[in-house]
Structure formats: structure tokens, C-alpha cells
Amino acid sequence: MLRITAYIFGVFFLLLGIWGLIPIIAPNDMVMVYFRVNAIHNLYHLAIGIIALTVGSIGIYASLLFFRIFCIVNFLNVIVGYYAGNHVILGIIENNTADIVLHLVAGIISLYFGFFFTQSEVD
Numbered sequence: 001m002l003r004i005t006a007y008i009f010g011v012f013f014l015l016l017g018i019w020g021l022i023p024i025i026a027p028n029d030m031v032m033v034y035f036r037v038n039a040i041h042n043l044y045h046l047a048i049g050i051i052a053l054t055v056g057s058i059g060i061y062a063s064l065l066f067f068r069i070f071c072i073v074n075f076l077n078v079i080v081g082y083y084a085g086n087h088v089i090l091g092i093i094e095n096n097t098a099d100i101v102l103h104l105v106a107g108i109i110s111l112y113f114g115f116f117f118t119q120s121e122v123d
Helices: 002-021 039-058 060-084 097-116
Strands: none
Touching: 002 039, 002 060, 002 097, 039 060, 060 097
């Protein structure tokens, strides 16, 4: 289950990163009309997708570690994004409220799979 979820995350973030790089699909750097992105943000999504697919193929414990780290990174992203508002984070990553909500949802899902999955479910 953990590896399959890592694969699902990998495909989702890989597609999201690719989607954001295609101007006709993401006009004015807006993915699905709501999410503001830029090249760095898209590269972040591509990297997460590649990492998730890789750890899913490595094994259960690599997937568990991925979800733990990804959870922390997403919650930090939510906090920094919240304070930045609808402005660029650290001068490099586009951000808006929809991005914050999406990262919060990804963080909550990662929190569950990284920290609340029981040992019997991991084995």
C-alpha cells in the first residue's frame, strides 16, 4: 500500500510539473486556473515526482521515509506560503492561496502515510 501510494504521488507530481511547463495548458503561469506556478515551482513538482517514483520502486521503508520528509517539507511550505500570501516565496517560487491549500492536503496525506501507518501495515 505504501509503495503504491508513493507511485500515485510520483505520477501526480510528475504530471503536475509537466503540465505547468506547457504554456498552452498553463496560460499566465496558472495551472487549472487556480494554481500559480513558475519554472522553479514546476521543477520542484518534477523532482518530487521522480523521487516518489524512485522510492516506490526501492521499497517500503524508502517510501515511508519519503512520506515523512515530504510531510515536513509540505508543512513548512504551507507556513512560509501563508506568510507570503499571494506573493513570491523567497523571491523564487510563485505562490497563492490555492497552492497553500494543495500543499496542506499533500502534507496531511503524507503525515498519515509517514507517521500514522501502523507497523503491520508497513511490513
